[in-house]
Amino acid sequence: MAEVLVYVDHVDGAVRKPTLELLTLARRIGEPVAVALGSGAGDTAATLAEHGAVKVLTHEAAEYADYLVVPKVDALQAAHEAVSPAAVLVPSSAEGKEIAARLALRLGSGVITDAVDLEAGDEGPVATQSVFAASYTTKSRVSKGTPVITVKPNSAAVEAAPAAGAVESLSVTFSEQATGTKVTGRTPRESTGRPELTEAAIVVSGGRGVNGAENFAIIEALADSLGAAVGASRAAVDAGWYPHTNQVGQTGKSVSPQLYIANGISGAIQHRAGMQTSKTIVAVNKDAEAPIFELVDFGVVGDLFDVVPQLTEEVKARKG
Amino acid sequence: MSLRIVVTVKYVPDATGDRHFADDLTVDRDDVDGLLSELDEYAVEQALQIAENSDDDVEVTVLTVGPEDAKDALRKALSMGADKAIHVEDDDLHGTDAIGTSLVLAKAVEKAGYDLVVSGMASTDGTMGVVPALLAERLGVPQVTLLSEVNVEDGKVTGRRDGDAASEQLEASLPAVVSVTDQSGEARYPSFKGIMAAKKKPVESWDLSDLDIDADEVGLENAYTTVESASERPARTAGTIVKDEGEGGKQLAEFLASQKFI
Structure with missing residues (x-):
């Protein structure tokens, strides 16, 4: 053979x-x-x-x-x-x-x-x-x-x-x-303790709607309740709220997890390119017209600052 | 001292348009407007910054391989501030793959003369991200790729490459091939003055014979890879959308539990 x-x-x-x-x-x-x-x-x-x-x-x-x-x-x-x-x-x-x-x-x-x-x-x-x-x-x-x-x-x-x-x-x-090309220095990434973004079975992402670096804590809390990796849209990364290594999309990582949870992400083509092949997609967004809802298996039209913490609590409760 | 920079750019179908394949399974370029690949704007920007920060006499040449319309991409780069442009165009190039394209680019870069080649991290249509590495292999010069920060000084290029596991500092002697990411710095918009000036800048046109490349080294027939089929991904079936009236998080949890995620 x-x-x-x-x-x-x-x-x-x-x-x-x-x-x-x-x-x-x-x-x-x-x-x-x-x-x-x-x-x-x-x-x-x-x-x-x-x-x-x-x-x-x-x-x-x-x-x-x-x-x-x-x-x-x-x-x-x-x-x-x-x-x-x-x-x-x-x-x-x-x-x-x-x-x-x-x-x-x-x-x-x-x-x-x-x-x-x-x-x-x-x-x-x-x-x-x-x-x-x-x-x-x-x-x-x-x-x-x-x-x-x-x-x-x-x-x-x-x-x-x-x-x-x-x-x-x-x-x-x-x-x-x-x-020809010498590596003169190497700074290892600090471990977050979370799964590697491209390898994770579940990815929880935040976008423009997260509205600030400090607010990513609620995205991370949901991710941790599910044992998930954290992703971010280009808008969130360009705003400096989350590191580029976590960017999902055309110019970031392309992911294909079992479950993708998009929070405050409109679903522009740039982002879709990196997550559209996910098996199950859910989204939380204030705007009922956001294109991300065309992709979802389940979507919640609402304020992520209400919905996401409630979801995290519910996940924790169900997991005991 | 002088420094000759060649920026490789690609003319691509607009990613926000309805992109599809032609009958011969190459990218259809007729039905969607084309433009300078967004990721190549970062390459033009970094080349211009290197030129602006240098005490040397720097010339920035933009180079593209593509059909007649690809001149639009060159014109955009010239209006941003590049000095001159080279357009490699030949009917025999239709359907050329990454390996073949790297041959054409390598020959053109050599003919133009270079100390530094600057490329984008990938095209927005093919998205392979391998052409800079292929170009370095063909030219036999160092590959200093995927930089989010780049400096050229004293005949050396240094930069930072942010990988998954670590961030690396790289160093190589010129001549070299560099590629830059979208983290390298926002690309400038062409000014009105820049747009007017670009109209007077020289654009050279070369064909395969100018580069001593035979037609049987490039093109769809001679590609190293064959696309056997291309099918449109079926639209995702419409999901359930609920409006949050205080129970949205719980409803979402219920859905996740029904799918065995919790």
Whole structure:
């Protein structure tokens, strides 16, 4: 059976959820061979094996943290040479897409980004994408070279599928370009204790109607009662009420949770682009004409300062 | 010292219009008004700021690859303050994908001459966000991308890249390819004077032969990816809307419980 390379996104050996989702998708096409790079790469093997990796290729070097993107491209290229896979799958983060694109160019391959589903096809894997602010669904495939495909978080279920997960060390020679862009400083994000926005099963967002940074406390309180991530519309971020890392929309994150709760968000195209594929959508907004209500499964026309705290109390009461 | 900046921009269908696909599954450009991709305005803005803050002699050139109408995007960038423009246009380019576009841009940037390429973070139609990385790979120069803050000084570019896990400070020597995010600073509006001046600024037109690119390296037939189908997403079925009369939060909780979220 053909092998499929899966690029592992991990933090010091802790594998992030989107990579486990990739292993589920990779098994539809072939046998997953994981590639883990940098500090803690070897510690990823047990988790990866549990989720279907037949092999885990690892390489630890300071270059992966000290320089931008290119060292990882060099490593994936080396892995491609070693394995001759049927496809290469990479998580659809900003960095993941850059790695995938440069790799594809080197391999003489096409690249597809932001797939939301993947299936085997007669002429290679077929990727489903959600485009034009999620108003269209396309199916595409790579027609030249080894398909390189990036997949968005929440595109598949994480499944246990125990496999050998044999660790092999990958031999990598860094290219001349590898050290071109130096990372001279790194400030880790402060942990909020909440789930990662793109990976969360529930997202609670606030927009212009929240009307101030301090008022985001009621959005956070609802999120915490549900174990949800917090999102914000561009209007709220541009006003300086909430960090850009939490922005949902065209120029922020695109999310596809089981449940999306929009509070004080009108639902402009910019925002819809980032949340329209959510499974269930509910909204609270003062304006009955707000376009967000065209998307909802359940909507409340009312003042979010009344409705949201009441909802939070009710959730807490029901959860006991 | 002089500094040559090339800003790559894209002419895209208006995202607020009713965008759809043509029969050959390329983006339909006829039925929706086009404009300079909003995210590229940030690139033009940062290039102009670098020029304004520099003691060097700086020339800002805007470059686009696209159909005849794409000149509108160049004109907008020129009216913001760019010095000159290059339009790469060729019938054989129809349907070219990101890999092919990066080839055309790389050849055009090399022909124009550059010390710094500035791009937006992604287009507002394709939204892949990979062209700056591809351009750096093709040109063999450092990729300093997704910056929310950028500075150019003493032959070096530095900047801040805000990622999911961390915020990184980056540094590279020129020549380099930079991309900037919508957090890099509000783009200026063209002034009346700027709009008038833009009409007199030079716009060069190049075709594939000017760039020594063969027709079989680009275009829909030679794309590295194939779109097999495109279907309109079915409209979401109308949901229940209630007016809050004191019980709105409880009603919403009831709905969430019925869907097993609580």
